[in-house]
Amino acid sequence: MTALKNDRFLRALMRQPVDVTPVWMMRQAGRYLPEYRQTRSRAGDFMGLCTNPELACEVTLQPLERYPLDAAILFSDILTIPDAMGLGLYFEEGEGPRFRKPLRTEADISALEVIDPKHELSYVIDAVTTIRRELNGRVPLIGFSGSPWTLATYMIEGGSSRDFARSKTMLYEQPELMHQLLDVLARSVIAYLNAQIAAGAQAVQIFDTWGGSLSHGAYREFSLSYMRNIVAGLTKESEGRPVPVILFTKGGGQWLESIADSGCDGIGLDWTTDISLARQRVGQKVALQGNMDPAILRASPQRIRQEVAAILRQYGEGEGHIFNLGHGITPDISPEKAGVFVDAVHEYSATYHRKT
């Protein structure tokens, strides 16, 4: 493989010195970009885009053509694993993801088998290979998966949910059955992420979008413990470098100490967490990724730059910070504003890093 020309992102994740704070954006390959919408319309629909490695590669690289981002992230969906398990993922416009065959009975759960990503998810693995080739060492490639708890909620509810009524009823009333489901998902995520790493992913992020809906006790038992199992089961090194793991539990700001104990290398923060307090709490142990409110990208360039400067000041001097939004960039943001954000991170952060 080609040598990496920009390794700021990987270095910051390992809390090594960098010249400026690295930056990427969750959902950076997305609907706010006209070129993305154009490729997506050629693909037919969202799943058509996900399952076509050439087109998935194309949209993965689009934001890198516009902005000096320090990482690429595989274009895919967090729900590919349940889809590979036979639940039938589809998207209704404006409605979010849905499953044709949600889990309704104990027999549905017992019938689930650990996926073999080389077979059922070869389109994702092929996309990783293609993207690495096309990236040609510009920046590292991040692989990703949904967390077992987050996947389980979609599989049980059949789609998005406001209060997770079915999932929580199962969690509280049939905890053993929930553990059985989470276990088969965790083993599938390990196989999936290891296949992404083998194909060229240089770091991985686990998206625990709905972990924040749980109590602290339930979070530790039903979400974090499975992410810990995944971290322990992942390939530790590839191409002579460590493969760092980022855990992102949206709404998990109260539980950073528990998350930092999982063995992960970095924690993704949403914007509700004060990053200076987060660094005091866990910054000796892990890198921190985040955490500007994506809503600020609707404001003026001046206001965006002001907020970037404030977050850099809050994190302070030294290593271990990867700048990002606290959640995915939304479709209504203008591409120019995203550029203001990325440039501001590089421009304002140099002063916080010693000459290397």
Place this chain on the structure above:
Amino acid sequence: MTALKNDRFLRALMRQPVDVTPVWMMRQAGRYLPEYRQTRSRAGDFMGLCTNPELACEVTLQPLERYPLDAAILFSDILTIPDAMGLGLYFEEGEGPRFRKPLRTEADISALEVIDPKHELSYVIDAVTTIRRELNGRVPLIGFSGSPWTLATYMIEGGSSRDFARSKTMLYEQPELMHQLLDVLARSVIAYLNAQIAAGAQAVQIFDTWGGSLSHGAYREFSLSYMRNIVAGLTKESEGRPVPVILFTKGGGQWLESIADSGCDGIGLDWTTDISLARQRVGQKVALQGNMDPAILRASPQRIRQEVAAILRQYGEGEGHIFNLGHGITPDISPEKAGVFVDAVHEYSATYHRKT
């Protein structure tokens, strides 16, 4: 006024000794009760129920007939103030609250005036008077209001929102205009709650349902600071007793220290906060109210009792705990399960309190 026969709730809020931990449920007068649904159908619709003091009194008292609750809470809606300001509140089945005339321009905001609750919201004040008379001293009556920030989001968005796009754009792009709106709302909330207290409310709770959507900095500037102004502006004593104030910011568990500094007497906790850690952080300063996940009421009686016991154990010995759910009880819960919850709090908590 009649002497109070059960003052556990007020004593616990002032961190005074009690025999058992007091308990009430957010939305205890609500759709999970068949008698509520019956009264509501007589009223025509939800606003018909809110604006009829006799019927509002009837539903307020219904849960007290079923369960040995330690407080009643005024039946009303958090959006009565914007309705009184002329925005035209209505409810669409399954859609939540809506406004006919949401705030769209600076002129809309400049035109807003501080409400006079004795005129525009006399139906609420009459309901408080009626409920106090009918309660006849059984338990204290809690008055309430939405927080300025939470009211502002509904007024700007026109209803519920997923990401508060308009509100946050105003907050970041026109902070002075947002402050102007929040100021007129805060002054209205003070007048409204003081009128409720004058009519007989013995404690008040401010519901900051959407404060948790903000960053810590924005929360302090745009939500908490106005709740602090309200606390400072409220009548401190009535009928020879202090009138305690509870602040409930859903999703505010990371900011308890800031909230405890507001001058409030109690903090409402949602279920994501570990109540033992919360007590360590702020329990010397304020009482804590909460915080069982309402989803647990879908589980078995045994599981409900187990969770109540766990939360009581986490809070530990001594005063300052008011048991509640971490959010409102949902319409799908069976009334029997709510009864199991209330009884378990009284049964299991005696051991944590010294003989008084």
